[in-house]
Amino acid sequence: MDRLQLDKNAKLTGRVYFKDEIMLLGLSGSGASFTFDGTKLVLNLKGDNIAVGDNPIDYARIAVYVDGKRVVDEMIDCAEKEITVIDRTENAQSVVEIIKLSESPMSAVGVEAFAEGSAEALPEKPLKIEFIGDSITCGYGVDDEDENHQFTTATEDVTKAYAYKTAKALDAEYSMFSASGYGIISGYTEGDEPISEQTIPQFYCSYGFSRGNFAGTAPQDIPWDFSKYIPQIIVINLGTNDDSYCRDYKDRQAVFSKLYADFLAVVREKNPQAYILCTVGIMGERIFPAVEEGIKIYLKSHADSKISSMMFHEQDGANDGFAANWHPTEKTHQKAATVLTEKLREIIKSI
Numbered sequence: 001m002d003r004l005q006l007d008k009n010a011k012l013t014g015r016v017y018f019k020d021e022i023m024l025l026g027l028s029g030s031g032a033s034f035t036f037d038g039t040k041l042v043l044n045l046k047g048d049n050i051a052v053g054d055n056p057i058d059y060a061r062i063a064v065y066v067d068g069k070r071v072v073d074e075m076i077d078c079a080e081k082e083i084t085v086i087d088r089t090e091n092a093q094s095v096v097e098i099i100k101l102s103e104s105p106m107s108a109v110g111v112e113a114f115a116e117g118s119a120e121a122l123p124e125k126p127l128k129i130e131f132i133g134d135s136i137t138c139g140y141g142v143d144d145e146d147e148n149h150q151f152t153t154a155t156e157d158v159t160k161a162y163a164y165k166t167a168k169a170l171d172a173e174y175s176m177f178s179a180s181g182y183g184i185i186s187g188y189t190e191g192d193e194p195i196s197e198q199t200i201p202q203f204y205c206s207y208g209f210s211r212g213n214f215a216g217t218a219p220q221d222i223p224w225d226f227s228k229y230i231p232q233i234i235v236i237n238l239g240t241n242d243d244s245y246c247r248d249y250k251d252r253q254a255v256f257s258k259l260y261a262d263f264l265a266v267v268r269e270k271n272p273q274a275y276i277l278c279t280v281g282i283m284g285e286r287i288f289p290a291v292e293e294g295i296k297i298y299l300k301s302h303a304d305s306k307i308s309s310m311m312f313h314e315q316d317g318a319n320d321g322f323a324a325n326w327h328p329t330e331k332t333h334q335k336a337a338t339v340l341t342e343k344l345r346e347i348i349k350s351i
Contacts, residue, residue: 001042004113010034011121013099014175015207015224019217022046023111025062026104026208026219028138028158029176033097038117041086041096046110047076048212057152058106058211063159065097073101075154076109095122102153103138104208104219105179127172127348128229130274131163132200132267133237135180136282139164141324142333147317149324151180160330162282163235165337170344175229177204183241184263185256194245200238201263205270226270232351233344234271236264237312239280243287253290260294268304275351276304277343281312282328282336306351310343312336 004010006023014030016023025031043064050058056077064072064085072083086094096119098111113119131137139161141151149155158164158176167174179200181188187198203209208219239256246252267276278295280288288311295309313335315322320331328336 001040001114001116004115004119006032006034006111006113006119009119009121011124013173015177015219015229017207017219017222019214021112022214024108024214024219025100025111026108026210027176028100028103028178029164029174030100031098032111033095033122034119035093035122036086036096036115036117036119037091037093038115039086039088039091040084040116042114043072043083043085043098044112044114045074045076045081045083046112046214047079047081048108048110048210048214050107050212051076052079056154059153060100060107060109061102061153061156062109063099063101065099066094068095076107091117099159101139101158102156103179104210106153106210107212108210108214108219110214125171125173127170128231129167129170129172129174129344130229130231130234130271131174131176131178131237132204132234133163133176133178134182134241136240136328137161137163137176137178137237138180139333140180141327142330144324145321145329146324147322147326151325155324160333162333162336162340165334166340166344169337169341175231177208179209181241184238185242185252185259186245188241188244190244198241201259201266204263204266231271231274233347234267234274234276235279235340236267236276237279239287239291240283243284246287246290248286253287253293256287257290257293257297260291261297264294264298264307265302268302275306275347277347278307278309279312279340282315282332283326285311285314310340312339
């Protein structure tokens with residue numbers, strides 16, 4: 001079988017990078033899609049240093065779809081794993097989509113494709129959206145509807161989360177930059193000191209970030225080229241984890257708002273034409289006024305007409321249940337996606 005050159009013959013989704021012809025996927029939802037014409041398609045999935053460790057909670061999860069049907073749902077728990085995706089006796093065409101279901105900080109996965117046949121990249125869709133967020137955007141625990149259970153990548157599925165569902169509803173390309181427990185000023189904490197190492201802004205200008213690496217190469221070590229993906233809309237859903245630190249302390253909220261404004265300035269610098277929508281609220285609404293204050297601080301030094309805010313409805317556990325560790329169920333994600341889709345349709349009309 002011949003190697004398929006995914007960097008040339010596939011449409012790449014999200015911040016994907018290549019090393020020695022291997023496609024490396026870190027961030028949630030990253031992957032590739034193409035039309036395959038042939039008889040046999042085999043993927044060689046390569047684990048990072050996390051995959052050969054002894055912590056299955058963090059193994060990468062990856063899916064492969066053929067003609068819209070999920071035919072592979074695999075945990076990467078070893079250095080190398082070969083998966084036959086298509087095996088048929090006669091030539092035929094199929095649409096193949098590879099998606100990393102789990103998030104970047106825990107682990108990454110490498111993909112090589114070999115085939116008896118050829119691949120052609122799917123056409124780009126005109127609308128492009130970037131989602132910047134936390135565990136909610138990642139689809140944390142969505143496959144485990146027991147709020148008393150803790151995190152594992154095996155129950156994380158970005159395709160069941162609001163961001164992915166919104167992109168599909170709008171027939172849009174998407175790119176996601178998200179991580180569970182991360183925020184603007186602090187990661188999730190039950191203490192009185194911010195966890196400043198768990199913040200999105202410090203990594204936003206890289207390919208991602210991960211505890212995993214391939215032969216010493218980690219996504220946070222590689223700068224992201226913002227010309228590779230130019231979104232018309234950016235949705236920022238950050239603040240939920242910051243709220244665990246800020247709580248009702250006005251001084252902490254003020255620092256959050258200032259750092260939120262600083263991050264908006266970076267997002268705008270790197271995406272000068274995009275409309276920015278700032279959201280929060282699915283797992284709590286308390287931080288929303290501080291988000292709005294962050295926008296006001298930003299606008300004092302930036303003449304920017306392409307920015308606004310929207311508060312999600314807080315999840316209704318009594319009717320829609322909870323997923324692992326009190327996170328949103330797929331039903332909650334669908335409700336949020338419906339609201340966000342309508343909001344983005346209004347924005348699209350204005351830009």
